[in-house]
Structures are given as C-alpha cells and as structure tokens.
Amino acid sequence: MTAVVQAERLGLTFPSGDGDIVALADVNLTIEKGEFVSFIGPSGCGKTTFLRTIADLETPSSGTLTINGQTPGAARKARAYGYVFQAAALYPWRNIEKNVALPLEIMNYPAAEQAERVRRTLELVNLTGFEKKYPWQLSGGMQQRASIARALSFDADLLLMDEPFGALDEIVRDHLNSELLKLWARTEKTICFVTHSIPEAVYLSTKIVVMSPRPGRVTDIIESNLPRERPLDIRETPEFLEIAARVRDGLRAGHSYDEEVA
Numbered sequence: 001m002t003a004v005v006q007a008e009r010l011g012l013t014f015p016s017g018d019g020d021i022v023a024l025a026d027v028n029l030t031i032e033k034g035e036f037v038s039f040i041g042p043s044g045c046g047k048t049t050f051l052r053t054i055a056d057l058e059t060p061s062s063g064t065l066t067i068n069g070q071t072p073g074a075a076r077k078a079r080a081y082g083y084v085f086q087a088a089a090l091y092p093w094r095n096i097e098k099n100v101a102l103p104l105e106i107m108n109y110p111a112a113e114q115a116e117r118v119r120r121t122l123e124l125v126n127l128t129g130f131e132k133k134y135p136w137q138l139s140g141g142m143q144q145r146a147s148i149a150r151a152l153s154f155d156a157d158l159l160l161m162d163e164p165f166g167a168l169d170e171i172v173r174d175h176l177n178s179e180l181l182k183l184w185a186r187t188e189k190t191i192c193f194v195t196h197s198i199p200e201a202v203y204l205s206t207k208i209v210v211m212s213p214r215p216g217r218v219t220d221i222i223e224s225n226l227p228r229e230r231p232l233d234i235r236e237t238p239e240f241l242e243i244a245a246r247v248r249d250g251l252r253a254g255h256s257y258d259e260e261v262a
C-alpha cells in the first residue's frame with residue numbers, strides 16, 4: 001500500500017541575509033493511511049515548515065517528499081488534504097455555513113451538494129443549529145470546530161492541523177481533543193497534528209514525531225501502544241505516563257539548554 005506521506009532525507013533551507021536558516025534537515029518519515037501523527041518540538045524546530053511542505057506551500061531544498069505517491073504539487077491539485085490553522089481564519093462577513101462552503105464554492109460543487117456537505121460536516125463537528133451564526137457570535141472552540149468542518153467539507157483523506165487548539169483554555173481543549181478522536185475514528189482520516197503539548201500529543205496520536213531545532217531534525221519517532229478508544233482519564237494510566245516520559249526525554253535530548261544559557 002502506498003504511504004500517505006513519505007519523506008526521505010528531506011531538507012529545506014531558507015536563504016536569509018544573516019546566513020541560511022536550515023528549517024528541516026534529513027527528515028525521514030512514513031505516515032500510513034489512518035494514522036494520527038503528532039509533531040512536537042520547541043519553537044522554530046520546523047513543525048509548521050514540514051506541514052507547509054506537505055501542502056506544497058514550501059519547496060524542499062533536498063530529498064524527496066510524496067503525498068499518496070504523488071509530488072506535493074500534484075497532491076495539492078488533487079485536493080488531497082484539508083488544512084486547519086492555529087487561528088480559525090474564518091471570514092467575519094460570512095456566516096458559518098458560508099465559511100464551511102467556501103472550498104466547495106471554489107471547487108464548483110453544485111449548490112445542492114454544497115448544502116448537503118455543509119450539513120454533514122457541521123454535524124460531524126457538533127455545530128448543527130449554528131449555520132446562520134457569524135464567527136464572532138461563536139466561542140473560540142466553536143470557531144475552531146467550524147474551521148475543522150471547512151477542512152473536512154471536500155472529503156480529503158489527509159487533514160493537516162497546525163496547533164489548532166493552542167489558543168484555547170484547557171477545559172475546551174480537552175473537550176475538543178476527545179471530539180477530534182471520535183471524528184478521526186468515524187472518518188478514518190489520516191491526521192498530521194502540530195502541538196507544543198506533551199499530554200495532547202500522547203492523548204491523540206498513534207505516532208509521535210519529536211523534533212529538535214537548529215537544524216530541524218526528527219530526534220525520535222514514538223509508536224503509541226495505547227488503545228484507539230481513549231477516555232480522557234487514560235492520561236492518568238502508567239502506559240500513558242510512560243509514553244509522555246519518553247517524549248519529554250526526546251525533547252530534552254534534542255534541546256541544548258546549556259547552550260542557550262551560555
């Protein structure tokens with residue numbers, strides 16, 4: 001079976017006046033269909049750059065990257081992924097159903113199919129009844145759910161999520177994490193998820209990619225053996241804490257705190 005994402009010796013360098021910035025160096029990673037993969041690492045380690053490269057918003061400087069066996073450019077044209085940003089990025093002048101319908105309008109779906117898909121995806125994220133509301137009438141968590149609905153509306157198998165819940169308070173985040181797991185189970189999507197939070201990464205993922213900065217490298221890939229069905233209190237089990245400890249060790253190993261102090 002073809003991997004959904006396959007990176008081999010992937011490198012990406014941004015030229016800059018003060019010397020080149022190596023955002024990604026020698027990244028090797030395979031993501032299979034249906035996996036939930038989190039990317040965790042300190043600020044500037046290249047998590048967003050990796051997601052943007054998958055989405056064909058950045059071009060690799062070296063190595064290869066394929067999405068469903070295709071180049072990122074071909075995958076973008078085939079609408080292979082939906083993208084959820086850190087801020088919900090909804091248009092304030094469009095109501096929720098019009099925001100969710102936007103990609104469908106751009107792709108020229110017939111009106112009846114647009115309406116049906118909007119109905120279905122709003123139901124998936126528990127926003128039925130809020131179709132006519134404007135973004136500012138919704139809480140931050142609901143706005144983020146609407147932006148997930150928008151990314152799901154055209155049924156891409158791959159969902160790229162860049163710290164989607166980073167700006168939300170912990171209770172809302174917990175709730176959205178468990179909702180996202182249910183949605184993932186129901187839709188069988190492949191998800192790439194950027195986070196700074198160890199508990200969030202461990203709770204959500206089947207695989208955790210630990211990254212380190214300067215240059216952005218993958219320092220550990222942790223396969224989770226937690227069951228797919230995860231109540232929130234799984235976070236207190238020894239199995240969960242063991243994986244969290246390994247992620248923390250990986251982050252420490254990749255981050256030279258002494259260097260920063262010196």
Ligand SMILES: Nc1ncnc2c1ncn2[C@@H]1O[C@H](COP(=O)(O)OP(=O)(O)OP(=O)(O)O)[C@@H](O)[C@H]1O
Nearest residue numbers: 014016021022023042043044045046047048049050
């Ligand atoms: N367009 C660009 N031009 C120059 N440098 C860039 C550009 N985009 C990103 N970088 C640099 O590349 C490195 C990786 O950035 P990236 O945003 O991928 O990190 P990140 O791990 O997602 O960080 P954060 O957790 O803060 O979002 C950083 O040093 C950043 O400053």
